[in-house]
Amino acid sequence: MKNLSILISTAAILTLSSCGMNNNAAKNSNEVVPAPIAQDSTAEKGLFAKMSLKDTVKAGELVELKFTVYNNGDTAQRFCKWHTPFEPFISKYLDVKLASGEEINYKGAMAKRMMPPPASSYITVNSKDSVSTKVDLLKGYDLSKPGKYTITYVGQNMSGLIVKDSISFVYEK
Structure with a gap:
């Protein structure tokens, strides 16, 4: 039971860390990505x-x-x-x-x-x-x-x- 708990925890950590890696990979690639969406058109900047x-x-x-x-x-x-x-x-x-x-x-x-x-x-x-x-x-x-x-x-x-x-x-x- 202890091994199963460690295995599940490890899988969860790997899954969450891979999500962050995907975001960084997109930022570092040479691909053109759409501009970020402005949240409020009344904002001072953007x-x-x-x-x-x-x-x-x-x-x-x-x-x-x-x-x-x-x-x-x-x-x-x-x-x-x-x-x-x-x-x-x-x-x-x-x-x-x-x-x-x-x-x-x-x-x-x-x-x-x-x-x-x-x-x-x-x-x-x-x-x-x-x-x-x-x-x-x-x-x-x-x-x-x-x-x-x-x-x-x-x-x-x-x-x-x-x-x-x-x-x-x-x-x-």
């Missing part, structure tokens, strides 16, 4: 993003979403552009819903990716600077019904960016 859109959009107009990434840190930082508007619609990184709760279908492509992302998949934002892009939501979402829409960014697991607030707009025929 990257965060904000979305903006006109309050009312009429049928026939572009539904142009502006996506801006800010770096409040003291050094340049980078994020993965995958699952952000910084690349064409090749993934679903937004939840778009009508006020009734009905989810709007994503109609863009769905790319399969090789992991980890290559270095060319990252965008660097200098300290105290920002980068912006615009995307027409009509190219990726079926916005055919008039009504009030809410947009939530859900691509944070890949990009490492947090967008704290959803935005809303009214689509009129």
Whole structure:
């Protein structure tokens, strides 16, 4: 019984220590890994993003979403552009819903990716600077019904960016 207890203790120690070794191996490898996810976009330091859109959009107009990434840190930082508007619609990184709760279908492509992302998949934002892009939501979402829409960014697991607030707009025929 004493030997079994020692064996179990030894196995537990080896298992726990190997978990820590895996983390160190990833840090010391030459592989590019996604940027760490910011915990709070109101933090003084680090990257965060904000979305903006006109309050009312009429049928026939572009539904142009502006996506801006800010770096409040003291050094340049980078994020993965995958699952952000910084690349064409090749993934679903937004939840778009009508006020009734009905989810709007994503109609863009769905790319399969090789992991980890290559270095060319990252965008660097200098300290105290920002980068912006615009995307027409009509190219990726079926916005055919008039009504009030809410947009939530859900691509944070890949990009490492947090967008704290959803935005809303009214689509009129």
